[in-house]
Amino acid sequence: xxxxxxxxxxxxxxxxxxxxxxxxxxxxxxxxxxxxxxxxxxxxxxxxxxxxxxxxxxxxxxxxxxxxxxxxxxxxxxxxxxxxxxxxxxxxxxxxxxxxxxxxxxxxxxxxxxxxxxxxxxxxxxxxxxxxxxxxxxxxxxxxxxxxxxxxxxxxxxxxxxxxxxxxxxxxxxxxxxxxxxxxxxxxxxxxxxxxxxxxxxxxxxxxxxxxxxxxxxxxxxxxxxxxxxxxxxxxxx
Numbered sequence: 242x243x244x245x246x247x248x249x250x251x252x253x254x255x256x257x258x259x260x261x262x263x264x265x266x267x268x269x270x271x272x273x274x275x276x277x278x279x280x281x282x283x284x285x286x287x288x289x290x291x292x293x294x295x296x297x298x299x300x301x302x303x304x305x306x307x308x309x310x311x312x313x314x315x316x317x318x319x320x321x322x323x324x325x326x327x328x329x330x331x332x333x334x335x336x337x338x339x340x341x342x343x344x345x346x347x348x349x350x351x352x353x354x355x356x357x358x359x360x361x362x363x364x365x366x367x368x369x370x371x372x373x374x375x376x377x378x379x380x381x382x383x384x385x386x387x388x389x390x391x392x393x394x395x396x397x398x399x400x401x402x403x404x405x406x407x408x409x410x411x412x413x414x415x416x417x418x419x420x421x422x423x424x425x426x427x428x429x430x431x432x433x434x435x436x437x438x439x440x441x442x443x444x445x446x447x448x449x450x451x452x453x454x455x456x457x458x459x460x461x462x463x464x465x466x467x468x469x470x471x472x473x474x475x476x477x478x479x
Contacts, residue, residue, distance in 0.1 A: 253375025280388025295394025
């Protein structure tokens with residue numbers, strides 16, 4: 242039975258979130274999340290590839306033989322990643338240089354290949370594209386929250402260098418939330434800080450899920466007691 246659009250959205254954003262539940266795509270998730278602009282740039286690129294690759298895989302699922310299925314999926318993802326790479330070189334070249342190898346590595350992102358093989362190859366174009374969108378948004382939200390938290394703890398500001406992604410319009414978007422006297426927390430913007438912040442995010446999600454499950458159980462009506470029956474034994478056993 243195919244999933245409803247509501248179930249697809251809930252799975253992508255929360256229940257089966259790629260970053261917090263499936264723990265897929267951790268290499269770019271941890272490697273580029275030292276600032277909000279880096280995280281948002283990679284999140285948008287990944288989401289676009291996810292949506293387009295899911296739609297393309299769903300479109301050819303009926304004519305692709307099993308022996309060449311995975312190579313065909315990888316070629317589709319690689320072609321779309323190359324398109325995104327060329328667009329970033331044309332319009333956001335400085336951000337492209339900062340992200341570096343993580344843009345081409347979208348081709349091997351387990352989230353994209355997993356959704357192509359696990360969902361798009363079994364569902365129609367509309368559902369597949371929507372699944373890619375929701376998984377992309379879920380992955381992107383984790384990436385952006387992680388980048389924002391690390392940037393704030395590490396430098397005391399948010400939305401620094403957003404002009405790299407949005408142009409001169411975003412030059413004044415930077416917010417100094419911890420004051421000019423904040424010395425910064427270097428660990429937050431170093432690689433170990435990514436593991437620590439992501440671990441706290443996963444722990445927070447698990448706590449929310451456990452509390453929601455406990456509330457759901459508390460709202461359930463208590464089972465009615467089963468009336469006891471008295472059994473009368475007659476006769477004597479020798």
